[in-house]
Amino acid sequence: MTKQSSSKAIAHDICLTLQNAGYEAYWAGGCVRDQYLGLHPKDYDIATSARPNQVEALFSKTLAIGKSFGVIAVIEDKIQIDVATFRADAPYSDGRHPDAVTFCAAAEDAKRRDFTINALFYDPISKKLIDYVDGMADLKAGLIRAIGTPLERFQEDRLRLLRAVRFSHVLSFHIEPSTRQALEQEASMINAVSIERIECELTRTLTESQNPGDALHTLQTVGLLPEILPEVSRLIGVEQPPDYHPEGDVYTHTRMMLNQMKDVSDDSGFTQLEIAYAILLHDISKPDTYALHPDPKTGGKRIRFLEHEAKGAMKADAILKRLKIPNRQRQRIVDVIANHMRPFRATQMRHSTLRRMMGAPTFPLLLELHRLDGLGSRGLLPSYSFLHKAYHTFKEKPILPKPWISGRDLIARGMKDGPALGRLLSRAYDRQLEEKEPNREALLHWLKTHQK
Known part of the structure; x- marks a missing residue:
């Protein structure tokens, strides 16, 4: 049995228990809406005439998660179902919570909810819909209507x-x-x-x-x-070179990329949140870096956004901190924004540089951003096809294998620790990645001729 079907069965049984005790009890809100739309409800909420203490008395395991607002969580088989007493709300002076609540009949409870499609009740025992606000008519018409x-x-x-x-x-x-x-x-x-x-x-x-x-x-x-993300609103009207971006301004490009986004699978190597915000913010500094530069080919001017990726990464970091995105996800998003122009140069990269890029933990996210960068403009890019093939070829063996040579090896051969040692190690690892030496012994021989 899936968690969804388990939740549904438990929500059914909770309603049955409440009704057998003499109370009204219905499924309420989003689960009813989704059920009638043919969707799978993510969770089930119950509305009842039973008061919080009466709900607590009927079930062995409960949590008073919002008792002052009439909400008790019932726990069955590690699944939580929120059970709320029918209530009417006093004014909301803080713009979030009612100043006070009074318990009431089901019809009044429905009328204090947000939208008609979210104010439907369903009796899972009698299998009847209860609709006090004409929510079903709006559901059928496809309308979001405030109550x-x-x-x-x-x-x-x-x-x-x-x-x-x-x-x-x-x-x-x-x-x-x-x-x-x-x-x-x-x-x-x-x-x-x-x-x-x-x-x-x-x-x-x-x-x-x-x-x-x-x-x-x-x-x-x-x-x-403009209120929550004014930086994104500023992308409107920021022109781009038409030969690279025939779709139009930066805002249009960003919208097109978002519309091309697909569901992320568990083995993608990134989350839906990460790719969504990477798209949204990848060109966030183009308004700040927009400039007309001489074009030697035409003798005229061309639009350029020099260092927009580096400046954009810093700006995106500030925005994501403001939104309180979790640190690890924020850092991953910022990293791919800082590097999102590199894949365009993939076919000209040295083998070692390419492998270093593909070996980064954020590369799957970077590759997906690059795919969407093309689809948000002229279509799938040759650089994406090249990278996609190379990445899946190298995935069959370690993209970044363990280095054959360590700092200890060089120090043992008389080299002093310091920047020069680090540079030589990096060159040695590049040769290993580029497969210029067949094994550790051959690489050590190369080092003898280059060690200073």
């Missing part, structure tokens, strides 16, 4: 501004006009939300959307992107 007065819903919790965009692009739905109007009106207040919550929602938008580049554009057009 009640849209502006009030967004002001209660401004994270809903980002959630509206995410749902629209994950589900390929449209945002209903009055909801979109309120979203645009309230977008400038998004930074009232904590950066941790913004990052989580932004990351899900970039990694779960059907076409992340289109989602990015919606964030821009409703006014959210």
